[in-house]
Amino acid sequence: MFRLLFWVLMAGAGMARVSTVVGAEEAKDVAASKSNPAADNRYNFGGFLDPGNWYKGNLHLHSTISDGNLDPEATVEVYRKAGYDFTALTDHIGGFWDKEKKEYRPLVYPLEKLNKPGFLVIPAIEYDTNRSGETIHFVVVGSGYDLRLEKDQDLSAAMKGWWDRGAFAFMAHPHWSLDSTETLEAMSYLPVVEVFNYATSLEEGVRGNSQLHWDRLLRLRRPVLGVATDDSHQPGTDSGGGWVMVKAKDLTAEAIVAALRGGNFYFSGGPRLEQVYADAAGNLHVECSPVRTIRAMAGVGQNSAATASKGKTIDNATLAWDKKWPFVRVECVDEAGRTAWSQGVITIRDDSKKQ
Numbered sequence: 001m002f003r004l005l006f007w008v009l010m011a012g013a014g015m016a017r018v019s020t021v022v023g024a025e026e027a028k029d030v031a032a033s034k035s036n037p038a039a040d041n042r043y044n045f046g047g048f049l050d051p052g053n054w055y056k057g058n059l060h061l062h063s064t065i066s067d068g069n070l071d072p073e074a075t076v077e078v079y080r081k082a083g084y085d086f087t088a089l090t091d092h093i094g095g096f097w098d099k100e101k102k103e104y105r106p107l108v109y110p111l112e113k114l115n116k117p118g119f120l121v122i123p124a125i126e127y128d129t130n131r132s133g134e135t136i137h138f139v140v141v142g143s144g145y146d147l148r149l150e151k152d153q154d155l156s157a158a159m160k161g162w163w164d165r166g167a168f169a170f171m172a173h174p175h176w177s178l179d180s181t182e183t184l185e186a187m188s189y190l191p192v193v194e195v196f197n198y199a200t201s202l203e204e205g206v207r208g209n210s211q212l213h214w215d216r217l218l219r220l221r222r223p224v225l226g227v228a229t230d231d232s233h234q235p236g237t238d239s240g241g242g243w244v245m246v247k248a249k250d251l252t253a254e255a256i257v258a259a260l261r262g263g264n265f266y267f268s269g270g271p272r273l274e275q276v277y278a279d280a281a282g283n284l285h286v287e288c289s290p291v292r293t294i295r296a297m298a299g300v301g302q303n304s305a306a307t308a309s310k311g312k313t314i315d316n317a318t319l320a321w322d323k324k325w326p327f328v329r330v331e332c333v334d335e336a337g338r339t340a341w342s343q344g345v346i347t348i349r350d351d352s353k354k355q
């Protein structure tokens with residue numbers, strides 16, 4: 001395959017621009033590192049250095065239990081037939097409200113009907129609340145998902161309660177909710193944010209993308225994970241556009257949720273990430289399905305990128321990473337504009353030189 005990698009390094013506030021063509025020597029170096037990665041194991045960009053298998057899953061999905069248009073069995077079947085390994089079913093808590101008895105029904109999905117050989121359904125709930133005029137939605141997946149969000153409960157305490165019970169819980173679609181970034185930054189406990197919500201991106205364009213909220217938390221050196229989901233309400237129409245790839249030892253709810261909680265996953269709306277790691281010198285090595293651009297991003301004016309010439313694609317890059325950046329994360333963007341995201345890692349400040 002013809003590859004031509006251009007480096008664009010924009011460092012610091014001065015936006016200095018340096019362009020270099022990566023030659024054959026660097027390309028060989030990347031190939032060698034795949035079989036024996038000289039990786040700095042302190043940085044986990046999404047399970048790439050861990051043993052296990054990759055499993056594709058959707059973490060946000062609605063059925064007729066709440067406001068989706070298909071019953072639970074038909075809903076998850078769309079995902080099984082599309083080749084997913086697992087999905088969460090995340091109906092709104094209101095879907096469990098018994099109008100006659102005026103109380104919540106038990107929060108139980110018919111998992112015995114939904115789970116199939118080689119396909120896993122993880123029970124989950126989407127909670128919604130309002131705080132000082134802000135719309136807040138949380139998705140809670142796995143063990144502890146049925147712990148209710150109480151009226152006026154402190155949001156960080158609620159989030160911690162779910163995580164303490166073993167769940168993988170995240171703030172859903174802050175951009176769609178028009179939440180201020182301060183609302184997220186004020187939460188002392190917020191391990192995960194939904195960065196890409198496919199159904200919203202179909203209906204409301206850029207409001208499906210909450211990278212701003214995520215990047216502002218990372219810029220504060222807060223180790224917050226990102227996810228992409230479908231938030232499908234009409235599977236077959238608004239499904240298949242946002243997912244996680246989880247590196248886990250097997251396809252069980254325990255293993256998948258543990259891997260999610262440990263940050264052993266990346267997320268995507270299209271491209272596949274095959275390897276992302278930092279080497280001992282602090283460069284980033286990325287391998288992915290053919291894309292137009294591979295880039296590393298951090299704070300204001302802090303980025304480096306490799307971009308294929310028009311009409312061409314690239315499937316690997318070695319990118320510069322300045323350790324003065326507070327964090328770094330990688331994006332691969334294909335010709336259709338679809339993105340795959342690594343997790344963001346917080347730069348470890350090496351103080352040994354000062355001693």
Ligand SMILES: [Zn+2]
Pocket residue numbers: 126137172173
């Ligand atoms: Zn929602």
Ligand SMILES: [Zn+2]
Pocket residue numbers: 060061062126231
């Ligand atoms: Zn939803």
